Amino acid sequence: MTHSAVETPLQVFEHEPFLQVTWRDSMTPARGFVVIDQLVTGIATGGLRMRPGCTVGEVAELAREMTLKMGAFGIHVGGAKGGIDFDPTDPRADEVRERFLEGVRPLLERFWVTAGDLGTQQEQLDQAFQRVGIGDTSFHAAVVRSDDEAEVRSRIQQAFTTRTEGLLLSELIGGYGVAEAALAALEHREIPAATASAVVQGFGAMGGSTALYLAHAGVKIVGVTDAQGMIVNESRGLDVELLLSARRTGGVIDRSLLREDDVEAPGDEWLGMDVDVLVPAAVGHTITADNCDRIRGQFVVEAANVPTTPEAEQRLLERGITVVPDFIANTGAAAGAWWVILGEVVSPSGACSRLSAQMRPLVRDLLSRADESGMSMRTEGIKFACDNSQHMISEYGGAVAFRDLFPAVPQGQQFTVGDADRDQEREAQPEEAVVAEVEAAVVEAVENVVHPPNGALPEGADLVESPLENGRRPAAAFPAYYPGPADESASGQP
Numbered sequence: 001m002t003h004s005a006v007e008t009p010l011q012v013f014e015h016e017p018f019l020q021v022t023w024r025d026s027m028t029p030a031r032g033f034v035v036i037d038q039l040v041t042g043i044a045t046g047g048l049r050m051r052p053g054c055t056v057g058e059v060a061e062l063a064r065e066m067t068l069k070m071g072a073f074g075i076h077v078g079g080a081k082g083g084i085d086f087d088p089t090d091p092r093a094d095e096v097r098e099r100f101l102e103g104v105r106p107l108l109e110r111f112w113v114t115a116g117d118l119g120t121q122q123e124q125l126d127q128a129f130q131r132v133g134i135g136d137t138s139f140h141a142a143v144v145r146s147d148d149e150a151e152v153r154s155r156i157q158q159a160f161t162t163r164t165e166g167l168l169l170s171e172l173i174g175g176y177g178v179a180e181a182a183l184a185a186l187e188h189r190e191i192p193a194a195t196a197s198a199v200v201q202g203f204g205a206m207g208g209s210t211a212l213y214l215a216h217a218g219v220k221i222v223g224v225t226d227a228q229g230m231i232v233n234e235s236r237g238l239d240v241e242l243l244l245s246a247r248r249t250g251g252v253i254d255r256s257l258l259r260e261d262d263v264e265a266p267g268d269e270w271l272g273m274d275v276d277v278l279v280p281a282a283v284g285h286t287i288t289a290d291n292c293d294r295i296r297g298q299f300v301v302e303a304a305n306v307p308t309t310p311e312a313e314q315r316l317l318e319r320g321i322t323v324v325p326d327f328i329a330n331t332g333a334a335a336g337a338w339w340v341i342l343g344e345v346v347s348p349s350g351a352c353s354r355l356s357a358q359m360r361p362l363v364r365d366l367l368s369r370a371d372e373s374g375m376s377m378r379t380e381g382i383k384f385a386c387d388n389s390q391h392m393i394s395e396y397g398g399a400v401a402f403r404d405l406f407p408a409v410p411q412g413q414q415f416t417v418g419d420a421d422r423d424q425e426r427e428a429q430p431e432e433a434v435v436a437e438v439e440a441a442v443v444e445a446v447e448n449v450v451h452p453p454n455g456a457l458p459e460g461a462d463l464v465e466s467p468l469e470n471g472r473r474p475a476a477a478f479p480a481y482y483p484g485p486a487d488e489s490a491s492g493q494p
């Protein structure tokens with residue numbers, strides 16, 4: 001079969017974002033951009049980056065990716081992104097960020113839930129929100145949509161400050177999901193984790209936890225890279241926990257703590273390693289047409305955003321090498337945060353269990369679809385995510401929400417494994433049958449989790465124990481499009 005379909009999100013959609021804003025700073029040459037790719041339930045989500053040379057095109061592509069991530073995981077929120085073209089190490093960076101937040105304030109008040117990204121730490125961003133007077137968290141636009149803001153704030157605070165295996169939620173959940181995606185892909189090709197090997201490019205928030213959870217599953221981590229080069233141990237594999245304890249600022253490993261048979265190598269050698277799984281977890285556009293022929297592994301599992309160029313992905317597809325795309329593999333970070341915000345999980349281990357329960361069947365399903373169609377997993381994933389997005393827009397509203405952002409029952413499972421036909425079948429079923437089916441899917445998915453963090457089996461109790469009944473609030477209960485105060489007296493007003 002001829003494999004010819006590899007597209008970037010922007011190419012495939014022929015799609016224009018819902019909203020693009022350009023901001024100019026009055027005090028410096030900085031420019032900033034917000035792109036809201038799509039609103040679902042009247043809201044959209046995506047990080048704010050700061051880097052010299054940031055463009056509106058880059059921000060638009062990443063906003064589209066966020067739409068795909070939310071669509072693929074059935075989270076009823078649209079995709080957005082922000083970017084500031086300015087050097088984050090410049091002493092004026094904090095002021096520039098604050099003026100940008102002031103400039104786009106109406107979006108942050110109601111429509112755009114943002115988070116830390118390149119050149120902007122989450123803590124810095126939360127502090128900037130406080131200084132500018134837009135609440136105390138960059139998740140503000142979501143928090144104010146809740147009937148119980150204090151409760152939402154408190155669970156965000158608790159989930160994001162709890163450490164699991166020494167890691168904060170933001171340092172573990174993204175990589176945990178990447179590891180789960182890789183393990184599902186290996187399983188699909190009937191490669192036991194215990195015989196598999198992997199190399200990880202980048203050892204920061206994403207790369208470190210990907211390596212950790214792959215190693216926990218029995219995968220031999222033969223190499224990791226950081227900004228200073230690669231560390232290799234082909235015979236017995238690296239001790240990932242030791243490397244994490246030796247990790248310093250900038251995700252750089254202290255070489256003085258390596259074992260005697262760990263060796264150093266140039267960073268760009270990671271691509272040619274003889275391993276089953278390659279995980280780019282550092283920077284974008286790292287696998288290109290110029291270097292992709294060096295890859296010998298079976299899978300590239302994308303932890304970084306847009307690490308593989310379309311030309312390279314095409315060549316890999318032709319050689320039978322599967323790319324598990326970023327908007328599937330690395331969505332754990334965004335999904336975990338949203339499950340916490342929405343109250344669907346209350347702890348890091350609950351987020352990991354929930355992530356496994358969705359990631360593994362999703363990866364297996366998309367791989368099967370790609371095997372059947374001969375298309376790339378990315379193409380199949382884009383179709384799936386777009387179908388889900390459209391479904392959620394019909395159910396929850398797009399620019400104008402017609403359901404509450406905080407549903408009375410968890411919704412994520414409803415959209416993730418079904419397709420349009422199945423959804424239609426569901427609609428034709430009696431309500432109790434649908435409820436029973438969703439309950440069974442949750443139980444089955446949770447039972448199938450193999451590698452939760454800490455080796456602990458997932459606790460059903462960690463998923464929110466709401467009964468899966470059709471207990472949603474009535475349509476139009478929340479006037480999402482109305483940018484008025486979020487107090488009781490205003491609710492329900494046009």
Ligand SMILES: NC(=O)c1ccc[n+]([C@@H]2O[C@H](COP(=O)([O-])OP(=O)(O)OC[C@H]3O[C@@H](n4cnc5c(N)ncnc54)[C@H](O)[C@@H]3O)[C@@H](O)[C@H]2O)c1
Nearest residue numbers: 202203204205206226227250251281282303304305330333
């Ligand atoms: N952190 C998240 O929640 C998250 C979520 C989704 C996607 N991503 C993407 O994952 C990637 C990594 O993010 P992160 O948060 O882990 O970053 P990070 O800053 O925590 O870590 C980056 C790592 O890459 C290393 N590095 C930098 N330049 C390198 C190079 N040229 N070669 C090899 N290693 C290099 C650094 O030393 C560090 O170990 C980025 O593309 C980011 O956009 C991050």
